[in-house]
Amino acid sequence: METEKLFEKDDVNLARRSFLRYAGAGVATIGVLAAASCHKDKNPGPTTSTGVDIGAKGDLAILNYAYALEQLEAAFYINVAAHMYTGATADEIALLTDIRDHEVAHREFFKAALGTNAIKSLTPNFSAIDFSKRDSVLAAAKAFEDTGVSAYNGAGYLIQNADYLLIAGKIVSVEARHASYIRNLVSPGSFADATILDVNGLDKQQTIAQVLPIANTYLTTKVSASNYGYVAS
Amino acid sequence: MNLFGIIEEIEKADPEFQDRISPRRAAIKNITSFGSKVAVAAMPFAFSTLFKKAYGQAATPSVTDVLNYALKLEYLESAFYNAGAASSLGFSASEKGYITLIQGHENAHVKFLQSVLMSAAVAQSTQGNNGVYDFTAGGTFPTVLTNLDTFFAVAQAFEDTGVRAYKGQAGFLLGNNGALTPALNIHSVEARHASAIRQIRRARGASTTKPWIVGANDTGIGAVDGNYAGEDNIKQGGVTITSLAGVSGNVSIAAATASFDEPLTSAQVVALVAPFGVK
Known part of the structure; x- marks a missing residue:
């Protein structure tokens, strides 16, 4: 507590109030949230045993949003590389391992850049993915990558600092x-097909409120963005 | 050379001209006082420097x-x-x-x-x-x-x-x-x-x-x-x-x-x- 900066506490309180407003279904629920959030004050948003909020509106929230997605991607590819699916070619092993290293670099970058403002480490839940099967792994990888692109593209305009925007651009x-690459592994030639692009040949951005429910299906630690219109159920 | 006459003409074509050079209005003043003291022949150079500042890389593109x-x-x-x-x-x-x-x-x-x-x-x-x-x-x-x-x-x-x-x-x-x-x-x-x-x-x-x-x-x-x-x-x-x-x-x-x-x-x-x- 004593190491916190003042504005962090403000962020926590502000986010917590909004969160409680959204979550205010029953007294018992509020009691659990309030009790759980008492000893997790280091995070910018309210934290429960199963959830985290990216916090008050602003660049820190967007960076934490990116950090959450990168945590998920890194955890996924660490699993992929540790238990490579049956029939993986040498080329697939090499390049999927490269991707793992990129996602870990992204995750560690956000963690370092956010410092004490960073949300906690998220616990993934990949029970829906069969890591021994190529189809299952690549379908999930495709979803993660396409969702990641649409998430960065959709959040770009919310970023207020040009340096942060540039870094988001470098990553997206x-x-x-x-x-x-993943799409071509799934189906050669589908790297930018009409299922993801619009008629003008543009990727389609997604909002935070569209992306987080998708991400949360792979997370035990549910991520909310109460100040951007989404609270995990 | 009527510098301010020229700037007026530019403003007719580019209403944002003053905005482009606004951080540098002091520079214009400097140029005019400078211009009154130096040979008229030196003016085109000074003027082109001003334009480079107004329209060059330093300007934010629209x-x-x-x-x-x-x-x-x-x-x-x-x-x-x-x-x-x-x-x-x-x-x-x-x-x-x-x-x-x-x-x-x-x-x-x-x-x-x-x-x-x-x-x-x-x-x-x-x-x-x-x-x-x-x-x-x-x-x-x-x-x-x-x-x-x-x-x-x-x-x-x-x-x-x-x-x-x-x-x-x-x-x-x-x-x-x-x-x-x-x-x-x-x-x-x-x-x-x-x-x-x-x-x-x-x-x-x-x-x-x-x-x-x-x-x-x-x-x-x-x-x-x-x-x-x-x-x-x-x-x-x-x-x-x-x-x-x-x-x-x-x-x-x-x-x-x-x-x-x-x-x-x-x-x-x-x-x-x-x-x-x-x-």
């Missing part, structure tokens, strides 16, 4: 390179 | 400037793929599929940007020689439309450079949902293309070429060094990526450079594509 194009 | 710059690059790319598709290059069926898809996107990007810019759109006829480009870049790539490997090498350089060009403009569209979001949505498509072309080159035997950019120029083609200048950066936002923990040991230099793509300024990009005819 690498995610798009991954997406292109 | 949204229209940014979109027209993007349009010029899309004109180049679409013409390149149109020429490739119309050539007798012997693409495999798979390669042809890739090229046709990318060609469609680049032409769609042109139409999209033209529709956004409307009458402010730069005409394609202003580019190259009456709209016709020199894809050999003045003889640097003489076999670009007769040799598949050369074609794909140039394609890769165009796509990687396109990604860098869009990235370099993002800051000028900060907070502008209407312009930034579509620009980002094109930017990531160019990155999908860049990755796909790199995958083709890898499959054709360029075994060290990956879907992502490792280090600086990883193409094996010295003529495109400038297109990859700075891609070997390992510092992001004050964080040295190679000092961060990787899966085993710290993040490698290869992963640190590949995991972040780098921007180019419009001046850098224009210099790189000028030999093809972009103006």
Whole structure:
């Protein structure tokens, strides 16, 4: 507590109030949230035993949103590389391991850049993915990469600091390179097909409120963005 | 020479002129007092310096400037793929599929940007020689439309450079949902293309070429060094990526450079594509 900066506490309180407002279904629920959030004050948003909020509106929230997605992607590819699916070619092993290293670099970058403002480490839940099967792994990878691209593209305009926007730009194009590669593994030539692009040949951005429910299906630690219109159920 | 008369004339044509030079109004005063003391012959030089300050690199480009710059690059790319598709290059069926898809996107990007810019759109006829480009870049790539490997090498350089060009403009569209979001949505498509072309080159035997950019120029083609200048950066936002923990040991230099793509300024990009005819 004593190491916290004042504005962090303000962020926590502000986010917590909004969170409680959204969550206010029953007295018992509020009691649990309030009790759980008492000893997790280091995070910018309210934290429960199963959830975290990206916090008050602003660049820190957007960076934490990116950090959450990168945590998920890194955890996924660490699993992929540790238990490579049956029939993986040498080329697939090499390049999927590269992607793992990129996502770990992204995750560690956000963690370092956010410092004490960072949300906690998220616990993933990959029970829906069969890591021994190529189809299952690549379908999940495709979803992660395409969602990542649409998430960065959709959050770009919310960023207020040009340096942060540039860094988001540096990362999103690498995610798009991954997406292109994974899609071609799933189906050659589908690197930028009409299922993801619009008629003008543009990727389709997604909002935070659209992306987090998708991410949360792979997370035990549910991520909310109460100040951007989404609270995990 | 009536300096203020000239500025008045400029303001009729460019109402924002005072805004462009507003941080430098003191400079104008300095120039006039300076001008009264020096020979009239020295004035044109002083005046051109003032204009360079008002309209040069230091000025923030308008949204229209940014979109027209993007349009010029899309004109180049679409013409390149149109020429490739119309050539007798012997693409495999798979390669042809890739090229046709990318060609469609680049032409769609042109139409999209033209529709956004409307009458402010730069005409394609202003580019190259009456709209016709020199894809050999003045003889640097003489076999670009007769040799598949050369074609794909140039394609890769165009796509990687396109990604860098869009990235370099993002800051000028900060907070502008209407312009930034579509620009980002094109930017990531160019990155999908860049990755796909790199995958083709890898499959054709360029075994060290990956879907992502490792280090600086990883193409094996010295003529495109400038297109990859700075891609070997390992510092992001004050964080040295190679000092961060990787899966085993710290993040490698290869992963640190590949995991972040780098921007180019419009001046850098224009210099790189000028030999093809972009103006």
